Amino acid sequence: MRSRSKAPRVTVTLPGPTIGIVGGGQLGRMIGEAVARRGIEVVVLDPTPECPAAPVVSEQIVGAFDDEAAIRELADRADVLTYEIELADPDVLETVAAEHDLPVHPDPDTLRTIQDKLVQKSALADAGIPVPPFEAVSSAADLESALDRFGEVMLKARTGGYDGRGNRPVTEVGAIDAALEELGTNAMAEAFVPFERELSVIGVVGADDVRTYPVTETIHREEILRESVTPARTDDGVIDRAETVAHDVLEFLDGRGVYGIELFETPDGEILVNEIAPRPHNSGHWTIEGARTSQFENHARAVLGWPLGPTDLREPTVTANVLGDVDGTGPARLRGVDTVLEAPDVDLHWYGKDDVRPLRKMGHLTVTGVPGSRVDADAISARSERLDRARDLRNAVTFASVDTPDTE
Structure with missing residues (x-):
């Protein structure tokens, strides 16, 4: 990997510039939601007409993630290019960006390295970063x-x-x-790593600043992220080592933006890098309610060269993913939502997908705390209670058919 390119921070004026994003899934949707209030326009490129991001961004270009003509059209409408899915083609991005004299962040070479897990692991090991x-x-x-x-x-x-x-x-x-x-x-x-727990650090590389969010504990089942707990329920020594490894990873990668760094905590408290995502990450969705600046706004700030927002924790936060609990594919209709909306300590996010299928990520909910109640909020036991509550609320909603029809 090259040394990370340095660029001066830009002078910010409003209304802001336009970001072109390859990918219009839930991540593109949440970037659009985060930056609209900042005066930033977003155009997405996605092969699915009326993709999840379409209702909340300025425009969608319908095309494959590696469609060179479509990416040229995206570049015509944007001041900077980024991506929210690793299926973007780094060679095409590099070519089109050079033709249009546009920056691409993170750097296409970073995407090229991360797309191939063997190349990624080899590069990390060569850089002295601990991996299995x-x-x-x-x-x-x-x-x-x-x-x-x-x-x-x-x-x-x-x-x-x-x-x-x-x-x-x-x-x-x-x-x-x-x-x-x-x-x-x-x-x-x-x-195979007999880990004590899985962790994640969301890092953000700006024009002249590198920041990390608090270390998050991630809970997977069948290799799919089900819940996250922030801060992680582990000791301070492990937290420190995770932050150190994350900063080493961010120093190694090239290009501005948000990175999701997935980690293993071993039984003896050591940290190993599992995988890296060169984009906002599911394990960072908690930042929307739980941090001073969400990962989505900070990704936009970073790729534009704007000052980064603070990554401080507001209060301990738990998320639970809402997955497709069905046997086949069908229209997405979530039931039991009243239970979640009536809860004073929960925020529900819907990803705008038309169809549900088994274990597909359809949304998530975030549990922070009842307004005004801060008793023992930092205790590990309190975070575990919030995790139980998030699971109960998530399990109260379903895409499965019910015997009695919904009333309109």
């Missing part, structure tokens, strides 16, 4: 060798996997053929 042991896998013999070396492994597709897709645990030689049939031979075997 890993090996390239291009054949059954390679995977058997990794099993011999590491014992249990997590087989990961090198490209394209997210939300549990593209990852498969392999614990014995007899499972090799099925694992390679599912993920293919362009893969990486990573030593």
Whole structure:
């Protein structure tokens, strides 16, 4: 990776510039929601007509994430380019940005490195950043060798996997053929980490400043993020090590913007980097209510070269993802919402997706605290109580059909 490029902070005037975003999913939607009040215009490029971001941004260009003509059209309408999905093509972004003399943040070279999990892990290891042991896998013999070396492994597709897709645990030689049939031979075997907990640090790189949000504990099931707890329920030494590793990662990467840095806390309190996302991240959704400046506003500030907003915690915060609890694909209609709206300590976010399918991320809710109540708010036990409450409220809503029809 190159040394991070330095750029002078710009002089801010309003109304603000236009950000072109490759991707118009829930992240693009939340960026649009965050920056409208700052006078910033947003144009998104997404292949799905009327994508989730469309209702809250200025314009949508319908096109594939790697459609060079569509990205040129996006560049025609923007003052800076960014992306909210790793399926963006770094080569096309680099070419179009050079033609239009536009900045792209984070740098396309950073995207190029992160898109391939083996390249990403190799680059981090070469930079001295702690990662789990890993090996390239291009054949059954390679995977058997990794099993011999590491014992249990997590087989990961090198490209394209997210939300549990593209990852498969392999614990014995007899499972090799099925694992390679599912993920293919362009893969990486990573030593299984018997972690104490999973953590995340949302970092933001600005024109002349680097900041991190408080360390978050992330709770996954079936490789999908279900809940987050901020601050993480761990000791101060682990927090310090996680922050140090996160700053090392941010120093290593090139380009301005928000980065989601996923970490393992080992049983002996050490920190290993799991994966990095060069964009706002699901584990940072808590920042909308729980931090002084959300990750979405700070991503916009960073890519524009504006001063970064404070990343301080307002109060301990828990989020719970609302996932598709259905057996197949169908129209998205969430029931039981009254229970959440009646709660004084909860905020509900809807991602605007037309269809629901099993385990698809459809929204999230955030539990902070009843207004005016700060008793023991910083205690780990209080955060655990908020986690229980977030789960109960999330479980009260459903996409599943009910016997009695909704009243209009």
